[in-house]
Amino acid sequence: xxxxxxxxxxxxxxxxxxxxxxxxxxxxxxxxxxxxxxxxxxxxxxxxxxxxxxxxxxxxxxxxxxxxxxxxxxxxxxxxxxxxxxxxxxxxxxxxxxxxxxxxxxxxxxxxxxxxxxxxxxxxxxxxxxxxxxxxxxxxxxxxxxxxxxxxxxxxxxxxxxxxxxxxxxxxxxxxxxxxxxxxxxxxxxxxxxxxxxxxxxxxxxxxxxxxxxxxxxxxxxxxxxxxxxxxxxxxxxxxxxxxxxxxxxxxxxxxxxxxxxxxxxxxxxxxxxxxxxx
Amino acid sequence: xxxxxxxxxxxxxxxxxxxxxxxxxxxxxxxxxxxxxxxxxxxxxxxxxxxxxxxxxxxxxxxxxxxxxxxxxx
Numbered sequence: 081x082x083x084x085x086x087x088x089x090x091x092x093x094x095x096x097x098x099x100x101x102x103x104x105x106x107x108x109x110x111x112x113x114x115x116x117x118x119x120x121x122x123x124x125x126x127x128x129x130x131x132x133x134x135x136x137x138x139x140x141x142x143x144x145x146x147x148x149x150x151x152x153x154x155x156x157x158x159x160x161x162x163x164x165x166x167x168x169x170x171x172x173x174x175x176x177x178x179x180x181x182x183x184x185x186x187x188x189x190x191x192x193x194x195x196x197x198x199x200x201x202x203x204x205x206x207x208x209x210x211x212x213x214x215x216x217x218x219x220x221x222x223x224x225x226x227x228x229x230x231x232x233x234x235x236x237x238x239x240x241x242x243x244x245x246x247x248x249x250x251x252x253x254x255x256x257x258x259x260x261x262x263x264x265x266x267x268x269x270x271x272x273x274x275x276x277x278x279x280x281x282x283x284x285x286x287x288x289x290x291x292x293x294x295x296x297x298x299x300x301x302x303x304x305x306x307x308x309x310x311x312x313x314x315x316x317x318x319x320x321x322x323x324x325x326x327x328x329x330x331x332x333x334x335x336x337x338x339x340x341x342x343x344x345x346x347x348x349x350x351x352x353x354x355x356x357x358x359x
Numbered sequence: 360x361x362x363x364x365x366x367x368x369x370x371x372x373x374x375x376x377x378x379x380x381x382x383x384x385x386x387x388x389x390x391x392x393x394x395x396x397x398x399x400x401x402x403x404x405x406x407x408x409x410x411x412x413x414x415x416x417x418x419x420x421x422x423x424x425x426x427x428x429x430x431x432x433x
Contacts, residue, residue: 335372
């Protein structure tokens with residue numbers, strides 16, 4: 081492609097358009113990235129937090145049922161107490177298991193996953209401790225055994241409660257991390273946009289300077305040559321600066337100067353020869 | 360395109376409106392023939408004259424370039 085002024089201008093404008101497209105692409109990327117981060121914050125952090133709270137609620141409810149069972153089992157009988165309290169408690173424990181598994185599957189990193197795995201593990205030991213309490217109560221074991229089993233159950237219930245609290249903290253932490261991600265992404269997007277804009281600005285200034293130089297330098301030279309010729313100085317050198325329209329103009333001007341010089345020389349030689357003809 | 364026209368076309372790119380007059384003079388003085396009757400066999404001789412004569416009013420590199428182009432026409 082010939083480097084004409086038109087082509088140079090086209091290349092310059094295309095460059096600017098490409099830069100603008102890059103800035104726009106970064107903007108679009110940033111918006112989508114921020115939206116994704118915000119969704120992550122809601123989805124992961126919020127869900128983990130909600131799951132942890134639900135586990136706490138189910139844990140408290142299960143403990144309430146079991147406390148009720150232990151209080152009433154001697155007065156209403158084992159079967160009635162089971163029907164009234166333990167079926168409900170089993171449902172609550174099953175819910176805690178399901179929620180813990182769900183939290184493990186959506187936890188964003190290994191650390192938080194481990195915390196919910198601890199919740200799931202403590203549900204298993206909680207269930208075992210509960211079975212032992214029920215067995216010791218219903219088999220008519222001595223009061224000391226029942227107290228021992230109840231203490232073990234209380235310990236596991238407390239452990240489950242602590243682990244659920246840890247899970248809740250992990251959920252809050254996940255939400256906080258997502259918020260930090262949003263801030264980090266938005267800061268990165270701002271810096272990227274500023275960087276590319278500055279780069280575009282510098283390139284724009286550079287291109288404008290190069291283009292102005294490419295046009296003004298040869299035009300200035302042609303102007304000086306034209307002034308010299310118009311003042312009668314034909315011993316000028318017409319330089320072709322570039323392969324564009326101004327270069328073609330320089331060639332045309334060079335031809336004109338050559339022709340003027342030639343005709344002047346021809347005229348001078350005719351003037352010197354004329355007297356001889358007369359003689 | 361005749362031999363004269365092809366030489367004139369080359370000369371015009373360097374001398375513009377003076378090309379015709381210049382060629383007529385170089386053919387007459389240099390190779391002793393009328394410009395319109397020049398033959399390709401005479402191009403080399405003409406090229407040598409053109410180079411010397413053109414140096415008086417155009418720069419030497421351009422004169423050499425014009426001469427070479429005329430010589431190449433053969």
